[in-house]
Structures are given as structure tokens and as C-alpha cells.
Amino acid sequence: MPTRLIRPATAADAPACADVYAPHVRESAVSFETEPPDAREVAARIEAASARHAWLVLEEDGEVRGYAYGAPFAARAAYAWSCETSVYLAPGLRRTGAGRALYEALFERLAERGYRTLVAGITLPNEASVGLHRALGFEVVGTFSRIGFKHGRWHDVLRLQRPLGPQDGSAPAPLR
Numbered sequence: 001m002p003t004r005l006i007r008p009a010t011a012a013d014a015p016a017c018a019d020v021y022a023p024h025v026r027e028s029a030v031s032f033e034t035e036p037p038d039a040r041e042v043a044a045r046i047e048a049a050s051a052r053h054a055w056l057v058l059e060e061d062g063e064v065r066g067y068a069y070g071a072p073f074a075a076r077a078a079y080a081w082s083c084e085t086s087v088y089l090a091p092g093l094r095r096t097g098a099g100r101a102l103y104e105a106l107f108e109r110l111a112e113r114g115y116r117t118l119v120a121g122i123t124l125p126n127e128a129s130v131g132l133h134r135a136l137g138f139e140v141v142g143t144f145s146r147i148g149f150k151h152g153r154w155h156d157v158l159r160l161q162r163p164l165g166p167q168d169g170s171a172p173a174p175l176r
Helices: 013-029 039-052 098-112 127-135
Strands: 003-010 054-060 065-074 082-091 117-123 138-152 151-163
Touching: 003 082, 003 098, 013 039, 013 054, 013 065, 013 082, 039 054, 039 065, 054 098, 065 098, 082 098, 098 127, 127 151
Parallel strands: 082 117
Antiparallel strands: 003 054, 054 065, 065 082, 117 151, 138 151
16 A cells, blocks of 8 residues: 655645646546646646645655645635635546545645635536545535536536534634
């Protein structure tokens, strides 16, 4: 069994994260991007996510093989305590516990930062991702039908959400 480590991402991880992400962009509709971002763009995304949310990488035997991050859900001030989450894994890591491990570590960091609601979007069909999210406490809140066009066809996107942190009606101090 490989040695796994989950840690905060740095700009130095950008090339490996770009390599993990590229097949999801090129070969599937998991991401609605049409061109894989280069390492420079991924470094900027890591920096942006890390400033207020989090971006974590999973290393196996010293090699980055997956990542998860939180990002703003929406721009309006009332959404400040909600964030969108994503997880991407290198080929061969599905159903190995890697996605769960990344997400659990991410959720802990987001809770520490005061976030109260997590949101996710899954391009359908994707039973593995739906299963992971449901197993981690996400509930389906709706489906956008035929919302994205990629690889010559329309795709639906399932939307899910999960509570995080205290649900007592209070809000923490504003996030900065």
C-alpha cells in the first residue's frame, strides 16, 4: 500500500495538479473547461483558493496524485459562509479512499475557517462521484438539465449541499 500524505498545496504543486486535472478536461465532461489550464494558471488558482478557502493535495510516495479545494459559491455577501468544493484524482485512484480522505481533510479546514455550507456540482452520469458525495453527507438539492454542452452533447449537472460546523443559527465573524 502506498504511503499517503494530505497537505496544503503550494505553487510548486501546480504542474502536478495540472497533470491530474488535464485528462478530466480533455477526455470527459467532469469539468466544463474545454482546454486544460497550464501550471501557471493552476498556481494562481491554488493561491486564490488558499487565501480564503483551502487547496489540499494528496501525495502517494511523494508524488501528487489528487487534490481538493474550496472556492466561493457566489459573490453576494450573504453567501460568505458557503463554498463550493471539488476533488480530482489521477487515473487509478477512484474507489481507493483517496477522494474521501481529501474531502474529509478539506472539510475540517473549511470548518476551521467558519464555513457553514458546502455545495458541489456533478456532471451526470457519474455514479462514483455521486456515491462519494452522498457517503460524506451531501444531499441532492436539484438538477440543472442540459446546462452544459461538451464533446458534442448536452449534460445535466446534479447539485448537492452539506451542512458544516454549528447549525445553531449563528454566524461566525465575517471571513477575511
